[in-house]
Amino acid sequence: MERLPSILTGPTADPRSAEGTHSPDGVDLTLIRWMLSLTPVERLEVLQANVRSILILRDAIPRP
Amino acid sequence: MPSPAPDFLTILRVLTAHGVEFVIVGGVCGVLHGAPIATFDLDVVHSRAPENIDRLLAALSALGAHARGQADRRVVPDRSHLESPGHQLLMTSAGPLDLLGVIAHDRGYEDLVCHSTEVTVSGMHLRLLDLETLIETKETIARDKDLAVLAILRRTLEEKRK
Numbered sequence: 691m692e693r694l695p696s697i698l699t700g701p702t703a704d705p706r707s708a709e710g711t712h713s714p715d716g717v718d719l720t721l722i723r724w725m726l727s728l729t730p731v732e733r734l735e736v737l738q739a740n741v742r743s744i745l746i747l748r749d750a751i752p753r754p
Numbered sequence: 755m756p757s758p759a760p761d762f763l764t765i766l767r768v769l770t771a772h773g774v775e776f777v778i779v780g781g782v783c784g785v786l787h788g789a790p791i792a793t794f795d796l797d798v799v800h801s802r803a804p805e806n807i808d809r810l811l812a813a814l815s816a817l818g819a820h821a822r823g824q825a826d827r828r829v830v831p832d833r834s835h836l837e838s839p840g841h842q843l844l845m846t847s848a849g850p851l852d853l854l855g856v857i858a859h860d861r862g863y864e865d866l867v868c869h870s871t872e873v874t875v876s877g878m879h880l881r882l883l884d885l886e887t888l889i890e891t892k893e894t895i896a897r898d899k900d901l902a903v904l905a906i907l908r909r910t911l912e913e914k915r916k
Contacts (some may be wrong), residue, residue: 717909721790726913730786731875734762737785740792742759 700724760849761898762796764877765817768848770878772813775801777870779883779891784903786873787885789802789910791903795843795850799883801863802855813861817846841885849877858891 703722711720729733762782769776778786778871781793800810814831821829822843831842831853839855839862856862869887873880883891892900 713905715905715909716907718790719909719913722788722906722910722913724833725785726788726841726910728788731763731787732875733785734782734875735780738760738762744792744807745759752896 758845758847758849760794760796762849764848764879765846766852766875766880768816769798769810769813770880772809772816774809774813775803775806775863777863777866777881777883779854779866779888780852781903783882783888784885784907784910786875786880786882787888787907787910788914789903789906791906797851797852797854798856799854799861799863799866801867802837802839804840807833810836814844814846814875817848817851819844819846819851821845822850858894863889885914 699720701720711718713719726738728736766778776798778796778798780797781791783795784791785793792793800806811831811833819831821831824844831844835842836853836855840858842853842854844851844853857866866883866887867881869884870881871872871884875880885907889904889911892904
């Protein structure tokens, strides 16, 4: 099966990896490694998609 | 009426098309460096040189920029606003844009540009504050919202250095 590009699959953690998934202060390192695997324009597209999703959810909340 | 969802690429395209000199700082800068953080506005420190203000005014006109938080009043930024070291919090047709005269104890464009790095995004050559200096400015400003993202920025820098 053809593999999807990383920008569509999101972060993945290889369970065999010796590297941890979180830093001692709780930062999710899998997200950082995933973002670093993207190009700058892909990173910006991820941000814009996230912000749009948040705004769609916010606007779906009925206002009193 | 709801505000437009941010379209950072469009704002950047208009600024660069008008030849505006600026350095991207803030959350979008962090994201472009690879930090998984969210932000709803684009923060830039612009050159306050007279010819750059001319170009910036033209770009802001193309973007329909006006001050945020003015209720029914539509306040369009003028030359005096953009020449000041203050922060202009604007809404544009492509979303929020913050124009910052200086950040972190009077650091303006001329000071920050030598701590910036160039990236090419969709054919645009953009100047980003380098990640080390972004972290340094957030440590200096040290508001709660800056401190909230510092751990992610520091870990991003560590991962990049591996």
